[in-house]
Amino acid sequence: MSDQKKAPIRFSSLDGLFKGRQGVLFSIFLLFILFLGVFPFLPFASGFWLNTLTLILLLAAMSIGWNFIGGYTGYAAFGNVAFFGIGAYGTGLSMIRLGLSFFPALLIGAVAAMVFAILIGLPILRLKGHYFAIATVAIATALGEIADSWTSFTGGAAGITLPFFDPIEWSGQFFYYMAYLLAIGGLLLTWFILNRKMGYSWVAIREDEDAANMMGINTTWSKVMAFALSALMAGLAGGIYAYWKTFVLAEEVFKIEYTLQMILAAVLGGTGTIFGPFIGAFIYYILITLLVFFLPVGQLHATILGAIIILVMVFTPKGLMDFISGRKKLSINALLENIRTYRV
Amino acid sequence: METLQLTQGVVNAILLSGTLTLVAIGFSIVWGILNIINLAHGAFLMVGAYITYWLFTLYGVDPFLSLPISMLTMFVVGYMVQRYLINLVIRAPLLVTFLLTFALEIIIINLATFFWKGDLRSVTPDYAGLGFTIGDVQIPYVRLAAFVISLVLTGLLHVFMTYTKTGNAIRATGMDIDAARLQGVRIPQTYALTYALGTALAAGAGTLISISFPIDPTMGGAYTLRAFVICVLGGLGSIPGVILGALLFSFIEVFSGIWAPSLKDAIALLVLVLVLIFRPSGIAGKAFYH
Numbered sequence: 001m002s003d004q005k006k007a008p009i010r011f012s013s014l015d016g017l018f019k020g021r022q023g024v025l026f027s028i029f030l031l032f033i034l035f036l037g038v039f040p041f042l043p044f045a046s047g048f049w050l051n052t053l054t055l056i057l058l059l060a061a062m063s064i065g066w067n068f069i070g071g072y073t074g075y076a077a078f079g080n081v082a083f084f085g086i087g088a089y090g091t092g093l094s095m096i097r098l099g100l101s102f103f104p105a106l107l108i109g110a111v112a113a114m115v116f117a118i119l120i121g122l123p124i125l126r127l128k129g130h131y132f133a134i135a136t137v138a139i140a141t142a143l144g145e146i147a148d149s150w151t152s153f154t155g156g157a158a159g160i161t162l163p164f165f166d167p168i169e170w171s172g173q174f175f176y177y178m179a180y181l182l183a184i185g186g187l188l189l190t191w192f193i194l195n196r197k198m199g200y201s202w203v204a205i206r207e208d209e210d211a212a213n214m215m216g217i218n219t220t221w222s223k224v225m226a227f228a229l230s231a232l233m234a235g236l237a238g239g240i241y242a243y244w245k246t247f248v249l250a251e252e253v254f255k256i257e258y259t260l261q262m263i264l265a266a267v268l269g270g271t272g273t274i275f276g277p278f279i280g281a282f283i284y285y286i287l288i289t290l291l292v293f294f295l296p297v298g299q300l301h302a303t304i305l306g307a308i309i310i311l312v313m314v315f316t317p318k319g320l321m322d323f324i325s326g327r328k329k330l331s332i333n334a335l336l337e338n339i340r341t342y343r344v
Numbered sequence: 345m346e347t348l349q350l351t352q353g354v355v356n357a358i359l360l361s362g363t364l365t366l367v368a369i370g371f372s373i374v375w376g377i378l379n380i381i382n383l384a385h386g387a388f389l390m391v392g393a394y395i396t397y398w399l400f401t402l403y404g405v406d407p408f409l410s411l412p413i414s415m416l417t418m419f420v421v422g423y424m425v426q427r428y429l430i431n432l433v434i435r436a437p438l439l440v441t442f443l444l445t446f447a448l449e450i451i452i453i454n455l456a457t458f459f460w461k462g463d464l465r466s467v468t469p470d471y472a473g474l475g476f477t478i479g480d481v482q483i484p485y486v487r488l489a490a491f492v493i494s495l496v497l498t499g500l501l502h503v504f505m506t507y508t509k510t511g512n513a514i515r516a517t518g519m520d521i522d523a524a525r526l527q528g529v530r531i532p533q534t535y536a537l538t539y540a541l542g543t544a545l546a547a548g549a550g551t552l553i554s555i556s557f558p559i560d561p562t563m564g565g566a567y568t569l570r571a572f573v574i575c576v577l578g579g580l581g582s583i584p585g586v587i588l589g590a591l592l593f594s595f596i597e598v599f600s601g602i603w604a605p606s607l608k609d610a611i612a613l614l615v616l617v618l619v620l621i622f623r624p625s626g627i628a629g630k631a632f633y634h
Contacts, residue, residue, distance in 0.1 A: 076439045123621040129438050130381045134572050135620050138613040141569070149606040260450075263443065302454035309447035313440050314432055342436040344521075344531045 025325050029275060036180060040173045050172045054244070056285045057179035058237045062258070063265035063277035064186035065233025070263065071271035072199070073226040074206030075125065078259055079136030082143050083113040083231035085253040087238025089147060092160050092248040102165075106239040113235025114228045121227040125220070137256070144254030159249035162242060175244040182240065183278060186233055190274045193229075202226055206272070234262075257305070264309060270319035283320055314339065348480050353598050355481050361587075361594035362491030363552050364574060365498055368586050370545030371571035373501075376580055377518035377538045378426075378434065383445040385546050385571055386564025387452035392418055392547025393554035393563070394460060400467050407467050407555045408489065414551045415544040422543025427536035434535065449564070456561035464558040472555070490552040497548060501541070502583050514538050566609060570597075573616040 018027060039045055039053065062084065069077045090109030094100045100108070124135045147154045154160065165171040193199045201222035204212035213219050242248045261284065262277075268287075269280025291304045315335045322328040367389065374382045395414040399405035405413075425448065433440050475484035505511040516524040517534045525531055549567070553559070570593065578589025593612070600611040 070439070076442060078442070120617075124617065127620055130375075130442075131576070131620055133438070133442060134381065134569075135617050138569065138573075138616050142610040142613040145607065145610045260443075260446065263439070267439075267443075299458050300454060303451050303458075306447040306449075306451035306454065309443055309450075310429070313436075313444045313447070314429070317433070317436060317440050338436070339432045342433045342440075344431050344434050344535060 021326070029279075033184065040176055047172055050176050052285070054172075054176045054179045056281050057176070057183045058241060059261055059265055059284070060278045060281035061179065061182040061186050062234045062237045063262045063269075063281050064183065064190060065230035065237075066259075066262040067190070067266050067271060067273075067277045068193075068202070068226045068230045068233075069223075070230075071266055071273070071276070072194075072202040072206060073223055075223065075226075076129070076133040077136050077227070077230065078133045078263075079138075079140030080230060080234050080262055081254055081256060081258040082136075082140035083117060083234035084238035084241070084258055085140075085143060085147065085250070086113040086116055086231075087235030088242035088248045088253040089154060089160075089238075090235070091239030092162050092242045093154070095162055095243070096160060102243055106236065106243075109239040109242075110232055110235040113231040113238070117228045117231030118224055121224040122220070125223040125227060140254060140256065140259070144250050147254065148250035154250065155248075157250075159247055159252075162246040162248070164246055165243065171244075175240065178240045178244075179237075182233070182236055187274060187278060189229070194274065198222060198225060203272075257302075260305070260309070264312065267312060267317060268319050270321040273321070276319060276321060279321065279324075280319065283324075349602065351479075352481050353602060354595075355483060357594040357598040358591070359483070359487045359491050360598060361591040362494035363549060363556075364570060364594055365587050365590040366494040366545060366549040366552065367567050368571040368574035368578075368590055369498055369501060369583065370542035370549070371568070372575045372578075372580065372583075372586050373505075373514075374539055374542035375575060377514055378430075378535055380430070380434070380441040380445065381572070382539070382542060383442065383568055384425075384448035384452060385542065386566070386568035387449040387456075388418055388422065388543040388564075389546040389550035389553070389567050390456060390559070390561060390564040391421075391452065392550030393559045394456065394550075395547070396551040396554045397465055397467050397559060400469070407469055407551065408493075411493070411548055411551045414547045418547035419540045419544035423536045423540035425543070426539035427532060430539065431532050431535055449568070453561050453564065460561060462560055462562070464560045466558045467554045469555070484556070486555045490556060493552060494549070497545065498583065498587065501545070505583075510537070514541075569609075569613065569616075573612060573619075576616060576619055 036053070036057075040050060062080065065083075066077065066080050069075050069080075087106075087109040090112040091102075091105045092109075094105035094108045095102065098105075120139055124132060124139070127135055148157060150156065151158075165174055193202075201212065201217045201219070204215065204217055205219055205222060209219060238253060242253070265280035265284045266277040267280065268283045269276030269278065271277075287308055288304065291308070292301065295304065297304060315338060316323075317338055323330045323334075328334055367385075371382060371385045374380065374385070392414040395417060396407050396410045399410040399413065400407050429448075430441065430444060433444065469486075471485060473484070475482055475488075477483070505515055513524065513529045513534055514537065516527065517529055517531060517538075521531060524534075550559075553563075553567075574586060574589040574593050576589070577592050578585030578587070593615075596615055597608060597612055601608045604611065
């Protein structure tokens with residue numbers, strides 16, 4: 001999204017973090033994070049809410065990961081579900097084939113996803129635009145097909161079954177906190193990187209890759225790192241998801257809808273911002289839940305998802321954050337601004 | 345490998361390449377002129393196939409006769425979609441149009457599954473199983489007809505793009521949108537027309553595919569990827585390039601299907617990635633639309 005003007009990196013230093021309207025918003029956000037932190041101990045925290053929030057937090061974590069490559073570096077990666085799948089299979093297979101406990105298995109899954117990202121990233125990150133996007137789709141699709149047909153290793157269409165979390169009555173809380181820590185870890189990681197040379201390299205590559213190269217930035221290394229870190233987030237999320245559901249199936253963990261959800265969450269919250277993907281994941285779930293609730297559609301769930309994508313892309317491809325935070329007033333003019341800029 | 349299997353494979357690949365040319369050519373002009381990757385291409389193809397199926401099943405219309413109906417219907421649909429939706433954000437960054445066409449694909453497939461169910465269906469006219477043999481190589485009539493019709497349609501497209509005023513306007517828009525506008529080309533309509541041509545060709549391909557293969561609502565995605573691979577193989581935006589790319593791809597597909605049936609798509613996709621890495625401008629070289 002190189003020709004879109006992005007706000008400069010916000011919250012990059014601690015001064016002024018709590019000043020003005022930005023300070024108010026940041027305080028609200030911190031309170032929300034704290035609220036999520038103690039959520040499982042609140043009286044109304046039922047299994048349903050824990051379940052839903054775990055899903056949202058996992059999506060937030062993956063979306064934060066996607067933001068590294070898609071938001072900051074500006075490479076439209078459309079196959080991040082591949083890393084989710086590798087994380088899920090890596091964790092699951094290590095647990096049942098090697099008999100490892102969850103944490104070392106999760107580490108193996110995540111490292112496998114990162115190594116894979118580096119190996120494919122080196123060649124395909126040389127591609128630009130559509131070519132890069134389709135190459136990532138192709139790799140994710142091919143991986144799903146391989147996982148589905150390599151029965152002797154992955155269990156094929158029968159999937160693999162993982163042991164249950166022990167003690168099972170704490171299972172809901174355990175996975176909630178895993179997802180929570182992963183999402184918060186992702187936020188901290190984003191903030192940490194943005195204050196370093198790596199973060200500036202990413203933005204420089206997004207704005208003008210040739211210029212960044214001329215300035216002496218090792219663009220290949222920066223891009224591959226962005227890709228690998230996004231793989232790390234998705235891989236960890238995949239591993240947690242696998243143990244949570246105690247079941248890994250190629251059709252499920254390589255579903256392209258997951259990539260779409262990551263991107264949509266990032267876009268709704270604002271790509272190339274620290275908190276955007278995190279908040280976007282919540283916005284996404286609220287939107288889809290409301291729509292499904294008010295429209296009795298049943299089987300047409302995917303149509304709703306598609307309609308949301310179209311509406312967002314046509315009216316607010318820069319996300320809803322400006323409206324929510326009050327930086328921009330929600331009006332017909334504001335919604336038509338995008339069309340006025342990009343129509344023919 | 346036996347000689348018979350080899351020759352049959354070669355014949356199958358050549359027959360397949362005709363249909364795949366038609367699948368890819370619409371995708372190619374939309375990409376070349378509008379500079380968008382139309383991820384909904386396969387979904388339009390699927391709708392074209394279903395139009396043929398329903399006309400045949402409900403009214404007994406011969407599948408080859410339904411070709412113009414399915415193409416015309418989808419031409420109108422494609423024109424509307426581009427004119428009143430995609431045109432709104434056509435100059436936005438890549439991610440926007442990519443997601444937009446992706447969303448269209450999701451919606452079309454979901455609606456098709458909802459209304460027509462996910463079952464595999466086949467169009468079975470009386471002559472479906474007939475064919476002739478040369479030596480021991482079998483050639484079904486329907487696939488030969490599909491091959492010929494594909495090439496005729498591709499030829500017609502070439503004539504249209506090269507020798508008509510509208511075709512030249514489309515090509516001019518692809519080369520330089522501002523210069524084209526100054527020459528009096530109406531860009532929104534031209535874009536819509538280009539997209540409509542792309543969807544009509546996709547629908548035509550869908551009709552031809554439905555006669556030879558079973559169809560279901562999710563059949564399109566594989567064809568979108570194939571179209572992309574073929575465009576990359578052949579080099580973007582040239583009709584001979586697409587034909588060459590389709591031929592090459594058909595051989596890869598047919599022979600990988602013989603050797604490793606379950607990994608057919610994976611192999612095709614790996615070929616795509618390898619070509620992108622080592623020869624991003626395609627086998628046939630550089631584009632001419634641009």
